[in-house]
Amino acid sequence: MKEKRLLALLEGREGERPRLHDAVLRAQAAGSLEVSGLSATEEEVARLVRAGAAVGAAAPFTVEALLAWHRAATGSTTGLRAGARHREGGPPPAPAEFVATRLQNLQEWLGTASSDALKPAQRGALVMARVVEIAPFDDGNGRVARLAASHEMTRAGGRPPVWIGQDRLPLQASLQAAFQLHTEPLASLLDQAAERALDVMIRTLDG
Numbered sequence: 001m002k003e004k005r006l007l008a009l010l011e012g013r014e015g016e017r018p019r020l021h022d023a024v025l026r027a028q029a030a031g032s033l034e035v036s037g038l039s040a041t042e043e044e045v046a047r048l049v050r051a052g053a054a055v056g057a058a059a060p061f062t063v064e065a066l067l068a069w070h071r072a073a074t075g076s077t078t079g080l081r082a083g084a085r086h087r088e089g090g091p092p093p094a095p096a097e098f099v100a101t102r103l104q105n106l107q108e109w110l111g112t113a114s115s116d117a118l119k120p121a122q123r124g125a126l127v128m129a130r131v132v133e134i135a136p137f138d139d140g141n142g143r144v145a146r147l148a149a150s151h152e153m154t155r156a157g158g159r160p161p162v163w164i165g166q167d168r169l170p171l172q173a174s175l176q177a178a179f180q181l182h183t184e185p186l187a188s189l190l191d192q193a194a195e196r197a198l199d200v201m202i203r204t205l206d207g
Contacts, residue, residue: 120158
């Protein structure tokens with residue numbers, strides 16, 4: 001129903017598509033910041049929108065892409081972390097000396113035929129959970145993982161997930177389940193978040 005509503009609103013207004021795209025990205029950035037417990041100021045929203053554009057839309061997931069998202073999202077140039085990290089609940093983050101190898105393994109797996117069979121939300125869930133589990137950076141792991149998940153979902157033909165602050169606790173719970181190889185709750189949450197992209201576009205066209 002939402003798709004039909006959007007198509008009806010777009011009739012004769014195809015020139016609005018860039019504005020809709022921008023509105024979705026801004027909503028996505030603001031929600032991601034809120035989920036991280038950060039202020040969604042104009043400056044921070046703009047920074048996270050720019051971070052999403054740091055990697056070409058059709059580019060495959062790579063370790064270099066992850067580093068590019070991190071630099072753009074946080075302004076940090078330190079690269080992959082060199083020290084230990086602690087996590088409350090779930091498996092401990094990867095030891096610093098194994099971070100690069102585990103990210104490389106993720107990159108290679110995402111290039112296989114097995115990963116191509118995943119639906120967009122399933123692909124996004126796997127990428128997000130793995131990046132958060134590895135925790136490759138000293139800061140910004142959640143924001144970067146959400147950028148990576150969105151990138152993989154849209155590359156697979158899905159919509160970008162739009163987060164809201166109320167997603168914070170469900171996201172934490174679904175990530176804990178994903179650490180135990182149960183990615184269905186996280187994929188479901190990503191599907192719900194992607195549905196909000198339609199809501200944002202409809203609201204934007206409705207004025």
